[in-house]
Amino acid sequence: MGVRTLTCPYCVKPMETFKALARDKGPPIELDRCRQCERVWFDVPEIERAVGKQYLSRLEGIASPHKCPACGSAMSETLVNGEITVEQCTGCKGALVDPAELKTLSGGPLVEAVPPVPPRRKLYKSSESDYGDIINELIHSLFG
Numbered sequence: 001m002g003v004r005t006l007t008c009p010y011c012v013k014p015m016e017t018f019k020a021l022a023r024d025k026g027p028p029i030e031l032d033r034c035r036q037c038e039r040v041w042f043d044v045p046e047i048e049r050a051v052g053k054q055y056l057s058r059l060e061g062i063a064s065p066h067k068c069p070a071c072g073s074a075m076s077e078t079l080v081n082g083e084i085t086v087e088q089c090t091g092c093k094g095a096l097v098d099p100a101e102l103k104t105l106s107g108g109p110l111v112e113a114v115p116p117v118p119p120r121r122k123l124y125k126s127s128e129s130d131y132g133d134i135i136n137e138l139i140h141s142l143f144g
C-alpha cells in the first residue's frame, strides 16, 4: 500500500491516497480517492475500520460494468444492509463507495487525518507569542 496508484473506474483518472481517521480510534487508514467523483476505494479491512462495524451483511447483485481498480477483476453492484449499493470486487473483495453511500454506512463523513492544504502559519500562532507582541507594543508605546 502507498506505492500503488489506482485508477478510478468511472473517471479513468488516477486516484490519490489520503489518510482518514478510523472509527476504532486506531492509527489512520490509508485510502484511495478519486478527485473528480470523490468515490473512495476500500480494501475490506479498511472499510470495516472506517465505518466502525463488521463489514455488513450483503447481497451480491448485478455485474458492474467496471473492473476492480486494485486487481482488475469484475465488480458487482452489491447491496449492503439492504439499502446501500456499493461496487464490490469479486476477486479481492474491496469496494468502491461514493461519498453519499459512505456517509450512510458510517453515520458521518470520513474525517481526514491530514488536512489537504498545509496550515498557514499566522493562523496558528501560539497565544504566548501573541501575548509577547502585545507586551512589546505596550512597552513601545509607553517608552518609545
Ligand SMILES: [Zn+2]
Binding pocket: 008, 009, 010, 011, 012, 034, 035, 036, 037, 038, 039
Ligand atoms: Zn472518479
Ligand SMILES: [Zn+2]
Binding pocket: 068, 069, 070, 071, 072, 073, 089, 090, 091, 092, 093, 094
Ligand atoms: Zn479486486
